[in-house]
Amino acid sequence: xxxxxxxxxxxxxxxxDSFLQPTxxxxxxxxxxxxxxxxxxYCVGTTRTxxxxxxxxxxxxxxxxxxxxxxxVTLVFHQEFERITDAIAAERQAKGWTRAKKxxxxxxxxxxxxxxARGRDRDGTDNVRPSTSLRVx
Numbered sequence: 001x002x003x004x005x006x007x008x009x010x011x012x013x014x015x016x017d018s019f020l021q022p023t024x025x026x027x028x029x030x031x032x033x034x035x036x037x038x039x040x041x042y043c044v045g046t047t048r049t050x051x052x053x054x055x056x057x058x059x060x061x062x063x064x065x066x067x068x069x070x071x072x073v074t075l076v077f078h079q080e081f082e083r084i085t086d087a088i089a090a091e092r093q094a095k096g097w098t099r100a101k102k103x104x105x106x107x108x109x110x111x112x113x114x115x116x117a118r119g120r121d122r123d124g125t126d127n128v129r130p131s132t133s134l135r136v137x
Contacts, residue, residue: 033077100116
């Protein structure tokens with residue numbers, strides 16, 4: 001199964017279901033990853049190195065950013081991409097997501113991801129968002 005996030009977000013990022021058979025790689029793969037920090041927050045990132053090495057770097061405090069004061073971290077999700085540019089695009093998109101959307105992605109719950117992308121309230125009713133193209137200038 002392939003879910004195009006363009007269906008859910010209106011953007012051209014593709015997330016592949018982990019049940020797909022690996023394709024032939026012509027280079028070094030890139031990864032989108034989500035870490036759970038000690039304070040239960042999430043950190044989204046990308047790497048071309050091994051995931052084990054990247055998690056170890058976060059846990060060693062190699063990066064002075066978000067995870068430095070939230071260690072230890074645990075890898076809770078990863079997705080392999082053929083090109084680093086695709087992984088970076090997915091990272092930028094996921095960093096803007098709510099916690100609920102990130103958790104739906106981690107569970108592989110694409111129906112909830114679609115529902116959350118449509119802007120429904122927790123009770124299931126649709127939020128109406130005004131179109132920016134209809135603004136009076």
